[in-house]
Amino acid sequence: MKEFQGWIDENFATVREDLFTFLRFKTISSDSSFLAEHKRCIEWLCNYFRAIDCRSEIIETCGLPIVYAEDMHAGPKAPTLLIYGHYDVQPVDPIELWKSDPFEPVEKNGQFYARGAQDDKGQIFYAMAALRFIRETHRQLPVNLKFCIEGEEESGSTGLAKALPKLKEKLKTDYLLVIDFDMLDAATPSINLGARGIITLEATLRGSNIDLHSGSFGGIAYNPNRAAAELIAQLWDENGRVAVPHFYDDVDELTPHDKSLFSKADSHFIKDAGIEALGGEKGLLSHEACWFRPTMEINGISGGYTGPGFKTVIPAETRIKISCRLVPNQNPDRIGQYVKDFLLKKVKKGIHLIVDIQHGGKPYRGQADSKLSKAVGKAYEDLFKKPCQKILSGGSIPVVADLMSVLNSDVVGMGYGLAGDNVHAPNEHFGVDRFKNGIFTVARAIEYLGVL
């Protein structure tokens, strides 16, 4: 710890400078106009790995490329650890709410502000910095280390998922460490043993050939905004349960171990976010809902004129973006079909509804008593001097289940994210102290993995 403190004091300026370079690349994966930025970013990443004595390469996929790096000098008898993260980021809309340029990082009040400052550039970069720390303090790596940093986590991981069968040998590992998670809260060290799956759908309701004048057609045409609202309103029953038939069919009952996890969890984060109205199923604790129950959300709706002033139209169409978060045993494609069937059945007759089932990702669970789980837990405990909690995530990292299945590997998730970091929102930020703790935790976990 002392040695780490000395190293970080001496080298933090350059670490920070490199992080800022990484954050400046506009690697929004859902928008193909940023392809050149992705290219520049992956080249920079490869060079960075080479500078810290790793073999690195760009793996092309049917989507955006993967950055792969390895140091196999620990030899065939030592265990192998694969670290997964992503270099792509979410879109920046609504851009007008950002207090500084999302792609020009700034440090303010102990936080780094930028799109990706936390999710996931900031988090994966502290793992890279951990390797630099290990190198510069002349430690031997006690394990073989691999990095897989993909570029489509925020838009479905299609490229990596499709390339996986071919990459089975290259990515072969004993342990998979996914660094893209939140802590329970700022004072509580925690490792993550699972995330929800996801399926997304886009629905378009069409009522007429063109936008109509609401004076000529008001009270005559059925407004697709109204049809969309009436459709959405039917998606939940009076108990807050999703009303789509078979939606909960494959959801497991909670085990006593499951229940032991969230009974410890608190919910101050709800108040912190300014939330007063609660959604979801009635009678559930917040972490029970978030970790163990599937949900459905309307992530976007738009129809008609929504700019400044007024335009008295009946829009030709209204669009809805829907996502469902899923728990173990639920099949994303099947749930997507259930939702689609329900929408098509319930939509106002005469309104043309097109439902497009988009990408899905399976939920997964890691083992609580694995060597990696213990190693990461002890690393956290060295820093926080208190027991490391085992938690789950309500979010989704669709490719993790695929990685686990193809590589036949157990998984642990870690991260220093907090619910208030504004990931996926304007003014994303990440605590400088948490970033530094991340460097220490990864380095220490690697050491423990070699001796446990």
Place this chain on the structure above:
Amino acid sequence: MKEFQGWIDENFATVREDLFTFLRFKTISSDSSFLAEHKRCIEWLCNYFRAIDCRSEIIETCGLPIVYAEDMHAGPKAPTLLIYGHYDVQPVDPIELWKSDPFEPVEKNGQFYARGAQDDKGQIFYAMAALRFIRETHRQLPVNLKFCIEGEEESGSTGLAKALPKLKEKLKTDYLLVIDFDMLDAATPSINLGARGIITLEATLRGSNIDLHSGSFGGIAYNPNRAAAELIAQLWDENGRVAVPHFYDDVDELTPHDKSLFSKADSHFIKDAGIEALGGEKGLLSHEACWFRPTMEINGISGGYTGPGFKTVIPAETRIKISCRLVPNQNPDRIGQYVKDFLLKKVKKGIHLIVDIQHGGKPYRGQADSKLSKAVGKAYEDLFKKPCQKILSGGSIPVVADLMSVLNSDVVGMGYGLAGDNVHAPNEHFGVDRFKNGIFTVARAIEYLGVL
């Protein structure tokens, strides 16, 4: 008629050139970034009136200016006719659906394409061209003629409405002719004896301080998109009636004369627009609904991410734009308050709802047997060789009721618009033949008004 044909054959090229100049001004009144375009447009209009021997002036208001022009040479014993129209236009979104630049007019397949080609630049400009025709064929004006062309019809007519008391003397008239209307259909001449009123509201539902990650907060926070949908779904009952208490309190029973109007009207325009699902109250004929019944429409809704790809957010807020069309005896402000009260009462508890009641306009009715009604009717009949229908409009020209009240004047509406002209939508257009007929009809109506 022959004389007109000769004149139009000789002069149409310059009339068309002037119309296109008029259409090029980007006079979108709801967006203040177009102020300079408005200024250039009104100067051009004033100069045009001077060129056809009218006294013209720009009347400043608290909003956008009014163009006023007059020829009072008929003298105090002759009747005075005030022609009302507007030079402002609707916004052009969604711009990507326009097949040509909305502000670069083109003539194609017998239609003029441009924003404002019909509503209302094309329509008011044929009245100006009618005066040019009268001048150039050396006729005497048998009436005193005034033009009032305002710049805020599409955004509430606030400037003109507020200036009206001061303009009472200047605009004093025996007859008010509003040129901003549709025909019943292309083959049926019709004059308009009334329009609906309007009240618009903007509602914002807020569920949290910032956009939330739907993984962390899905199933926990109440999504304002869902709350908005559930709120909208409550606005109508199972019979398609607006469910807001007192909404219909002041609506009159239909008179036999009222019923005689719409029984003649047909509804092929509904199929033409590709409408299969009908909204509004059950059991009403389309023109009964559109002309004699109040309605409510959701003109715009937006919440969350609606761009390309996916962003799994629970938005901090969802916005709705609502308008109600009103019939005689309904008070716009009172109806706005009823709707606001209903929304505040019905919104999900814990979701913060702000409702902003915006501009309103009163409905009005003209007299079927006035001199102006007869004069315009006969002008149409000369052209179409069949009886002119008397119809109403489901749209709103909020300032007409104000003009009638301040000027103590009767009103007739006319126009050559058709439901398929895409006013307020992409690819607005206006038939060249209808434009020419407009010139003839206005010139002929002025002649009849002098002799009837």
